[in-house]
Amino acid sequence: MPGRGLTSSRARRAPTMDDVAREAGVSRALVSLVMREQPNVSEDRRTRVRAAAERLGYRPNAMARSLASRRTKTVGVILDDLANPFFAEIAGGVEGLASELGYQLLLGAGGRQARRERTALATLLEYRVDGVILVSPRMRSRDIAAAAAEVPVVMVGRHVRGVQADFVLIDEAHGTELVLEHLVALGHEAIAHVDGGKGAGGPQRRGAYLRGMRARRLAGRARVIPGDFTEEAGANAARELLAEPELPTAVFAANDMVAAGLLGGLDRAGVQVPDELSVVGYDNISIAHLVNVSLTTVDQPRTEMGRLALELLLDRIDNRRPNLVRMLEPTLVVRSTTAAPRAAGALSLPAA
Amino acid sequence: MPGRGLTSSRARRAPTMDDVAREAGVSRALVSLVMREQPNVSEDRRTRVRAAAERLGYRPNAMARSLASRRTKTVGVILDDLANPFFAEIAGGVEGLASELGYQLLLGAGGRQARRERTALATLLEYRVDGVILVSPRMRSRDIAAAAAEVPVVMVGRHVRGVQADFVLIDEAHGTELVLEHLVALGHEAIAHVDGGKGAGGPQRRGAYLRGMRARRLAGRARVIPGDFTEEAGANAARELLAEPELPTAVFAANDMVAAGLLGGLDRAGVQVPDELSVVGYDNISIAHLVNVSLTTVDQPRTEMGRLALELLLDRIDNRRPNLVRMLEPTLVVRSTTAAPRAAGALSLPAA
DNA sequence: GGTTTTGGTTAGAGCGCTCTAAGTCGCGAG
């Protein structure tokens, strides 16, 4: 019965380097050299060792290797929320480069809670990862600073002053401006914002929104509905808006998840988008463009963000150098959730 | 300059258990007992050790611990494709339970390529994870069998016979039947299928589709368009369908990503869904319900699949027992991408 | 009062690897 055979073979202790050495008739050190592809090993020995390892089904023990060499070739990545494709796509970028370079990834997800994020980070540090990438972390700055004191850190999407780390940032103010410009050019004035609460980018986008509205003398029409970057927050916002006597003509959602929740809520209520209400998202997650009524949104170069973060991290691991901040520019992707407001003809035609 | 201080402190060797023992004036063994929350340590010593550890900023070294204890408290998870929210959501389920139980996750993504998947798996095994969860793996059965001989394995979404592993499966035939039933009840006969190629579930869904069509005496109307579970495949399928003289009245997509790509392509061509063509997906990924024209699809209980997989794995790690297969039932979620075919009145009214 | 028992503590031998320092060997040069 082959099944049994497999099971019992599992019980047997895994072969070690010593076993391979004995099998090949050489010393353990030589096996180590061969495994690490070091030079100055004769071809003869090399093939003999390889064959022995093959025969025994030898698999190096990464724990022992890391313990002895004090290098793990592993970097940790902490994501705010696995359920949000935005983060999965950034992780995808990191993963792609990591696998090219032979680095391992240890992923941790915070589930949008600072506490879970902290424990995930603690675990990564116990594994002595060579470095950590924090994507839109929710932790307090002091926790981040403490981590940065132990290990090289690169942060994506959030800036924290006074921390020894590199940063990959998106120009949030610019992204927000693109949105307002677009909506105002279409003739919108009553533009509401469903914000992202305290999550990374949330305060920045909200601030830029308020500033932009003020600069356009639309401060009186500004309206911020609290959210938290989730689809649920979008659905709630829809309910809140619909409960009022009058809808705004456009809504700028803090991210695409919120926009999606919003669109769902509006649809259920029979509100036509974009005829009755325009909606703009932020992130350009992969599904944003897929739907019949596809979402106008701000694109963030997610894969590039991930790759860049890892590049910075590895460079930081090897070279002590001053902190680096890389600012990437977002772009606006106009699709079909935005249009001129219904009764805007008179007011906005001159502008157009 | 606080920055400098942090940087230089990083260079200092991390404190070890011996350092803590010295600081607390006890033996290393006692520190170990305290760290592992073992009983039979006096309250006095316990607090003294804790304080010393705190003072030094001691952080246990997971490598050393695992090496000595030969248990990693870590399980590996290999996902077919991080870009597909379906997998992210399964990972979310695993992650949730893992963090409840104090288990660590080592995530690896295969990027829909058997080769990358194999190397990711090899790495996990070098880390001596306590077990591995393979989600819709693309590897050859023999590679999987080899892994299962080394470590407990649970597979999700794919069955491989003769392998020592547990399985979490969805009744694909049933899911597919739900789709055909729904479409035929609406009056559809020309139902095409964009399949998932060789990816997990692909052949099963295709097979069930063909069988179902035959059973309904619609074999003549069956039409399979090759795909691969990606959005791009959906877009290609749209192009292919549009190039023909006549559209089918309904399309069953192998998963939601394909459906999404399909919808995008149809929209660009001005085809009205569901008026001119009905579309059904599979998976019910989180964004499937979010859009104005929301996707009719087959729901898979993703979070539960993830949790269940981890439960099985941990049980398998602790207890030697025969293989288990857990079959979960999918359900149909009817939304707004399906409707009666246009000219179906005459034919289908009797049925309805 | 001596001997178990028991709760608390510790020394020390590994876990499987890396890496340094110290060989060994053959060979051309002195």
Add this chain to the structure above:
DNA sequence: CTCGCGACTTAGAGCGCTCTAACCAAAACC
């Protein structure tokens, strides 16, 4: 014939922890 040298190989000391066995009081038993 000895020495030096380069190429190759190896012994052995850790890396930071766990875990077994042993130890030592103080309490419990007869």
